[in-house]
Amino acid sequence: MVPVNYYVVLSAILFVIGALGVLSRRNPLIIFMSIELMLNAANLAFVAFASVYETFSGQIFVFFVIAVAAAEVAVGLALIVEIFKTKKNINIDEMNSLKG
Amino acid sequence: MHLSETVNTGFYFLAPGLVLAPILGLLINAIFGKNFSEKVVGTVASLASGTAFVISVLLAYSVAVNHGHPVSVPFAEWIHIGNLELDWTFRVDSLSATMMLVVSGVGTLIHIYAIGYMHEDVRFKHEEGRFNRFFLYLNLFIAAMMILVSGDSYLMLFVGWEGVGLCSFLLIGFWYEMDTLARPSWANSNAAKKAFITNRVGDFGFLIAGFLMFWYLGSFQFDEVFAAAPAIAHDSPWVIVAITLFMLVGVAGKSAQIPLYIWLPDAMAGPTPVSALIHAATMVTAGVYLVTRSAPLYTLVPEAQYIVAMVGAATALFAATIAVGQYDIKKVLAYSTISQLGFMVAAVGMGAYVAGMFHLITHAFFKALLFLSAGSVILGLERGHHAHAHHGHDDHGKGKKKESKKEEHGHHSGHDDHGEVFDPGDMRNMGGLRKTMPVTFWLYMIGTLALAGIFPFAGFWSKDEILLDASLHYTSVYWQLTIAAFFTAFYMGRQIWMVFFGEARTDAAKSAQESPKVMTVPLMVLAVLSVAGGALNLPFEGFHNLGHWLEYTLGEVHALPLDLKVAGISTALALLAIFISWLIYGRNPLKAGQPDPLKKPLGFVFTGMENKWFVDEGYGVLILTPFKKLSQFLADVIDWRFWHDFVHDTVIAGTYNWLSDVVLSRYADQKGIDTFFNSWGSFTQWLSGNVRRIQNGFVRSYALSVLLGVVLILGYLILK
Numbered sequence: 001m002v003p004v005n006y007y008v009v010l011s012a013i014l015f016v017i018g019a020l021g022v023l024s025r026r027n028p029l030i031i032f033m034s035i036e037l038m039l040n041a042a043n044l045a046f047v048a049f050a051s052v053y054e055t056f057s058g059q060i061f062v063f064f065v066i067a068v069a070a071a072e073v074a075v076g077l078a079l080i081v082e083i084f085k086t087k088k089n090i091n092i093d094e095m096n097s098l099k100g
Numbered sequence: 101m102h103l104s105e106t107v108n109t110g111f112y113f114l115a116p117g118l119v120l121a122p123i124l125g126l127l128i129n130a131i132f133g134k135n136f137s138e139k140v141v142g143t144v145a146s147l148a149s150g151t152a153f154v155i156s157v158l159l160a161y162s163v164a165v166n167h168g169h170p171v172s173v174p175f176a177e178w179i180h181i182g183n184l185e186l187d188w189t190f191r192v193d194s195l196s197a198t199m200m201l202v203v204s205g206v207g208t209l210i211h212i213y214a215i216g217y218m219h220e221d222v223r224f225k226h227e228e229g230r231f232n233r234f235f236l237y238l239n240l241f242i243a244a245m246m247i248l249v250s251g252d253s254y255l256m257l258f259v260g261w262e263g264v265g266l267c268s269f270l271l272i273g274f275w276y277e278m279d280t281l282a283r284p285s286w287a288n289s290n291a292a293k294k295a296f297i298t299n300r301v302g303d304f305g306f307l308i309a310g311f312l313m314f315w316y317l318g319s320f321q322f323d324e325v326f327a328a329a330p331a332i333a334h335d336s337p338w339v340i341v342a343i344t345l346f347m348l349v350g351v352a353g354k355s356a357q358i359p360l361y362i363w364l365p366d367a368m369a370g371p372t373p374v375s376a377l378i379h380a381a382t383m384v385t386a387g388v389y390l391v392t393r394s395a396p397l398y399t400l401v402p403e404a405q406y407i408v409a410m411v412g413a414a415t416a417l418f419a420a421t422i423a424v425g426q427y428d429i430k431k432v433l434a435y436s437t438i439s440q441l442g443f444m445v446a447a448v449g450m451g452a453y454v455a456g457m458f459h460l461i462t463h464a465f466f467k468a469l470l471f472l473s474a475g476s477v478i479l480g481l482e483r484g485h486h487a488h489a490h491h492g493h494d495d496h497g498k499g500k501k502k503e504s505k506k507e508e509h510g511h512h513s514g515h516d517d518h519g520e521v522f523d524p525g526d527m528r529n530m531g532g533l534r535k536t537m538p539v540t541f542w543l544y545m546i547g548t549l550a551l552a553g554i555f556p557f558a559g560f561w562s563k564d565e566i567l568l569d570a571s572l573h574y575t576s577v578y579w580q581l582t583i584a585a586f587f588t589a590f591y592m593g594r595q596i597w598m599v600f601f602g603e604a605r606t607d608a609a610k611s612a613q614e615s616p617k618v619m620t621v622p623l624m625v626l627a628v629l630s631v632a633g634g635a636l637n638l639p640f641e642g643f644h645n646l647g648h649w650l651e652y653t654l655g656e657v658h659a660l661p662l663d664l665k666v667a668g669i670s671t672a673l674a675l676l677a678i679f680i681s682w683l684i685y686g687r688n689p690l691k692a693g694q695p696d697p698l699k700k701p702l703g704f705v706f707t708g709m710e711n712k713w714f715v716d717e718g719y720g721v722l723i724l725t726p727f728k729k730l731s732q733f734l735a736d737v738i739d740w741r742f743w744h745d746f747v748h749d750t751v752i753a754g755t756y757n758w759l760s761d762v763v764l765s766r767y768a769d770q771k772g773i774d775t776f777f778n779s780w781g782s783f784t785q786w787l788s789g790n791v792r793r794i795q796n797g798f799v800r801s802y803a804l805s806v807l808l809g810v811v812l813i814l815g816y817l818i819l820k
Contacts, residue, residue: 092800095799096797097797
């Protein structure tokens, strides 16, 4: 079988790529995609360990994560639409009204 | 109360009235005086003094009836501290009764005289409101003098001693803002100060004597002191010598002996009744009374007695020479008083206490008479001067209409038409007054004859007794006193010729007016006493009245019969002196502006006599000027420049200011503390400025922070 390390490393790499994407992209849609990527990386880690320890808890948890991700994206996209209506622009660098 | 019932108890309970009556008179005049007329004020004061006289008579009667047994009348508790008990007790014995009678009797006559004298004096000086104050002070004086003579201890004597010194000051400086000629000046108050300060030197001596007495003899009370003295005299006689000699210092101050007599001539600045009462009859005799009272002490130390007698004799002669060269009528009498006091002090110094007291009494009579008559003369001249000035003014007024009121006022205050100030007391301005003031003239004559010691006036008997005692004790004293008696007759004769005979030398003397009865009647009483006073102690068997009287207090008194040799010499010298004075002053009377006929023949001797032998100037150079220089040095250099300027201002204040300004304010506060706390503030500012940057509104940086946080926590958990 494929050793579980490979899955974990892959998950880590995916997570890092997602994190970098969140940090360095200006378009919120790309940021959401990166967040999805991070969440999926976590899913992968869950599933890999579930198969190794032969339990179902990991797999159940993946269902939860997918549902939450979907809900969160829905809300996020709704926010984006509203912001665009106000600012005519969705470059997050320009969303700095909360500046102290 | 029947008189017979008082035989054993006597009137002793009245003794405090001696002091309380004058005090009551003083209080009445002080509180209600401004509502009274002058006559009432004077009457109240005279009644107060007269009451004291009546009480004195009753007390003397009690003493006589009780065979002279001394009685102590306790009055008030004063100092009670632990075992120390000093009380105010009155002592009624023959000696104190004698003094009481003299003081209150002569004092009352002078009070009555003063009503008339001050009535005119305050008007000549334009100060009518001050009449009341004079009588307040006079009554205060009588009270203080009574305390002095009636005290049962040296302490009470000293209280009265100080009191009369105070009254002397108040009365000499009565016209405190003027000089004798009513010009604005410090002269009168300086005279009062001089009297008080010179007296103080004497008081210092008295106090030292008092301290020694209390320390070694254990008490101030007369009987206790005299009882304890012989034992101390036996063991350590220097104590008694010291006490008696320090008391002599006090006597020199109060009774104007050498070297402290200098205040008495200046004291003539006071109104004439003051000169009569205080500086002739009563206060100055306090010293003689002191020595007589201390007879038991002096008898123990013949060395001290000799010194007292010599001081008295020297003073008598010295003052008599000065009196010859004086021009002011009162100054002649002042130096005469000093001289006669010298006689008294010499007498009591020799142990002739009866002779000294006898002369004290007769001198009170005729010297008061002389002073008051001199006052009458002075006022007579003032009246004449004003009458003349008024007449002169009428002529002037008709001529010049523009004469202002101020000029008139100036004339009234003593300026005559020539612009010079008129001195009514200067004998060179007098002359021929026996025609214009006959009553005063005869009274003055009686006083002069009594003073010169002419038979049968009072002065003859008393002075003669002193001379007799002197001839038996100390020859040098006898010769000094005899020569002084010669001078006495001479200067009194000179005075009579210059004042009353010849022609009037000024217009004021021409228009002089006689004095009113309120002034002359008391003088007549004194004149009678001056004539008949000798009867007090005639040197014949059975007539030694005063001697027997004082024996009760003094113990055995050796009464001397009349010695014709001594009496003859003194009378011959007195008549010779009067004759010589007539040759010089009477035969060719002085004319206006003529210098004294003795000036040329006696040359520098007369200059010395005129200028009181420069004693005051000598004191000034030896004592006063160095003292003033020293006090000026202490005040200016030490106190002001050193202490104030240097130590206080420069050192202390300067250091303090430097500390607070430079050290604390500039360095500690501004540079140090401010900088420290300012740095906190700027640090906080820098910190907040930098921390603020975290909240930049960028979502991405917030996300980065979250990521970093996660990494750190995970790292910590994994590596733990």
